[in-house]
Amino acid sequence: MIFMRQSYLLALLVVISLWGMHPGNLLAASEGCNNYTLTDIDVQPIFDTIEYDFSKPMLTIKELSEKGKDGMHSEAWPVGLSTGEMYFRVATDTYKVRTGHNTFICGQLKAIHIEFGFQNNKIYVAKEFPKRSCPFRQVLGHEEKHKAVDRAILEKYSELARATFAETSKTIGVVKGASPTEIDDKISAAVNEQIEKISKEIKDDHSARQRDVDSKEEYQRVTDSCEGQTMQIVKQRLDLLETSYPGITKVSHTR
Numbered sequence: 001m002i003f004m005r006q007s008y009l010l011a012l013l014v015v016i017s018l019w020g021m022h023p024g025n026l027l028a029a030s031e032g033c034n035n036y037t038l039t040d041i042d043v044q045p046i047f048d049t050i051e052y053d054f055s056k057p058m059l060t061i062k063e064l065s066e067k068g069k070d071g072m073h074s075e076a077w078p079v080g081l082s083t084g085e086m087y088f089r090v091a092t093d094t095y096k097v098r099t100g101h102n103t104f105i106c107g108q109l110k111a112i113h114i115e116f117g118f119q120n121n122k123i124y125v126a127k128e129f130p131k132r133s134c135p136f137r138q139v140l141g142h143e144e145k146h147k148a149v150d151r152a153i154l155e156k157y158s159e160l161a162r163a164t165f166a167e168t169s170k171t172i173g174v175v176k177g178a179s180p181t182e183i184d185d186k187i188s189a190a191v192n193e194q195i196e197k198i199s200k201e202i203k204d205d206h207s208a209r210q211r212d213v214d215s216k217e218e219y220q221r222v223t224d225s226c227e228g229q230t231m232q233i234v235k236q237r238l239d240l241l242e243t244s245y246p247g248i249t250k251v252s253h254t255r
Contacts, residue, residue, distance in 0.1 A: 033099065033106030033176060039169035040110065045158040046117030048084075050147060054136075058126040058237055077238060080139040081124040082146040086153075086206065088199050089115040090165075094187055096180050104176045107183035109169045112191070114161050118150045128237050134226035135233055142213075142222055149209045157202050168194045 056064070058079055065078045096107035123143045129136040172190050177183040223231055 033174045036173045043114045043162045048119045048121050050121045053124050079126045080143045082143040084118045084121040108174045112165050135230035138225045145213045153206050
């Protein structure tokens with residue numbers, strides 16, 4: 001069976017002034033402070049233009065696919081690959097003020113800036129498939145499905161992130177502390193907790209959708225496509241590789 005693979009790097013989380021404190025009930029004990037005002041939530045979805053590479057042979061694509069899947073080898077030979085880096089970055093601006101003769105400082109989230117997207121997007125199709133041929137189009141079409149999943153995830157969670165962090169900011173509310181650092185610590189801990197939750201949800205959803213694209217039925221569909229031409233090209237190439245490098249086409253299984 002022909003094999004195609006999608007690979008991506010895990011989410012990158014960058015948060016300004018994060019500390020490992022439990023947020024607790026931050027709405028409590030804000031007496032003496034100004035009322036909470038709505039936090040400005042800015043979400044910037046980013047999807048880098050896909051770069052296409054049809055110059056790599058099957059052997060190189062296999063090596064690239066293994067780099068993206070540590071500890072696992074396919075039972076078949078990869079002929080296509082889509083790659084990218086998914087990232088989720090959050091930066092916060094905090095407003096702090098000391099009112100009157102109070103010994104404490106009041107603070108709240110002024111703004112939350114979120115960047116979420118996919119960068120370094122690439123699609124590879126083995127050069128053994130002539131461009132514009134039926135096998136080439138079938139493999140390319142499969143890899144495009146992976147990038148369609150990335151775009152769907154980006155659309156869904158860009159809006160969800162906006163709503164989620166708006167609610168998080170309201171929950172944090174106005175915070176009192178003895179120093180600006182204490183204010184930052186309390187707010188950052190609560191934001192960090194929410195980042196961990198949403199990033200896990202994004203990762204799990206993304207992985208599940210990509211597995212659906214790589215179903216056995218989809219692989220079989222591509223394998224059987226083009227009246228057998230696709231599989232014929234793969235077999236010819238594997239026979240040549242085995243002649244030149246005995247044992248190279250034998251695949252091991254590891255977990």
